Amino acid sequence: MAIRTCFSAFLLLLLPLEFIAVMGVTPPPPLPLPECRPIVALDRDLLQFALNLEFLEAEFFLYGALGDGLDVLAPSLALGGPPPVGGRKANLDPIIRRIIEEFAYQEIGHIRAITESVGGVPRPRLNISAEAFAAFFNRAMNTTLSPPFNPYANSLNYLLASYVIPYVGLVGYVGTIPNLVGRTNRELAASLLGVESGQDAVIRTLLYLRANEKVMPYGVTVADFTDRISEIRNRLGRCGLKDEGLKVPMQLGAENRTTSNILSADADSLSYSRTQPEILRTVYGTGDESRPAGFLPNGGAGRIAVRFIAT
Template sequence: MANRTCFSAFLLLLLPLEFIAVMGVTPPLPLPECRPIVAVDRDLVQFAFNLEFLEAEFFLFGALGIGLDDLAPSLALGGPPPVGGRKANLDPIIRRIIEEFAYQEIGHLRAITESVGGVPRPQLNISAGAFAAFFNRAMNTTLSPPFNPYANSLNYLLASYVIPYVGLVGYVGTIPNLVGRTNRELAASLRGVESGQDAVIRTLLYLRANETVMPYGVTVAGFTDRISEIRNRLGRCGMKDEGLIVPKQFGAENRTTSNILSADADSLSYSRTQAEILRIVYGTGNESRPGGFLPNGGSGRTAMRFLATRN
């Protein structure tokens, strides 16, 4: 009987959701920790500030050595300056690309502020130490010397691999829950640029996928695998992240091992909830326990709502 029950459950997994509904069987709901929160549009859109601030400051400092307080201080709304940002040792082409990304992030902050109002910039930690801690956890070892995102172009691209993709899947998860058409259009536009940034970063890394990152003895592709794995573990809601090279069964139409655009079996973007995003950028796997790149927690009502549940 146990075997028959398990076999029946397995068959249900293979059936299209529409057919299951016709049979009168309700598909299983996501686990509570993987369900979207209920909130008004303003709060859902403003949650994106946490990633947009993080990207803006990291890209600005990496390319120019200065941050939002120098270029658009009014958008910070009095929030504390970031910790540890500095100009990266980038080659001219990468520096130009990152500078463009930085200006795009300023535009995103302005567009969200004009649409739904701003929130103060949260305390950000974009120091080499914060990235070193993240990479140590991803690689399940203590890298020696500590990983430094500002040391060279390759390190900076690997560090950049950590951030825009998280913002992209966050927008994908948010858009279906927005009621207002204007807010949906804004989030979709922001998602478009985030996906473009992520694609550029992944393409630049793919061109060097088999190159060994010195002095660690691990290839670029190996690093992206481990970064994607740690984001899946921290997010706690299944596989929504993949490295640059995958087995064919996970490639586009099961025909490619390249994975420049990370996507599901139908080549659709993965989505994450606000809780999943915080678990990743906090680096704690817990949306109520700040740390990592947001040591004091995120800004806005949604992030504060999770902080209020701390034990």
């Protein structure tokens, strides 16, 4: 009996996958494409990579709300890195300014927490100028907006520009946490993720309240802008659908029962994740982790980002 059982199992292994599927045996899912697979790196390097997004968010929020950046508010955390290019105080209404100011101080705390835990890296060169955002929005909208999109012009523009950034940090932490070895490092990353996801949810909610409003003078609704931004991030990331705008078809909504999409998530309402190369492709705006540009014109800081530029 034992010999017959083993022989039957051996024959089963030889059957075509199609026949196995008919018999109710599900084959394993295909491996991700090489450019979409997690990278192997030390905890320290993975967390230091996250500083690139934390620096970007901190400077954009600090300048937008207060008109000054880390060099004034927390100069020791910049570790001698060059000052950002193009930051300025935004023309925000009092409520939005208060929210963005809170986000800004939270980002200072994030940078300090990572630095104290695994060591810091010098702040990379950041381009948070109106021109950098205008270039990103032109590409997202597949046209040349006239006048050029200016994130600092008003509260709505600033919220749309903010839609570009925290979500990238959020999906980055989701992708990083499973690859962290140390328990303390995983707990730190989970805590950072909690605040990043909260920031993104607030921004998306504020924009959803104005989803059908047309962004002047372009005549395009807020919801359409978010769709286009999410689409360009998917194209740049090169690893499928991991980003969705404020409104989606019913089949992409939560449990296929809603067209609202205040929290972007997959079919099981779980957060999407991205690898470090995907994030670099997005914030560089080139779709190539080895070609810096965009918000990080000289490339990211830390061993992981530098490794991709060197190759």
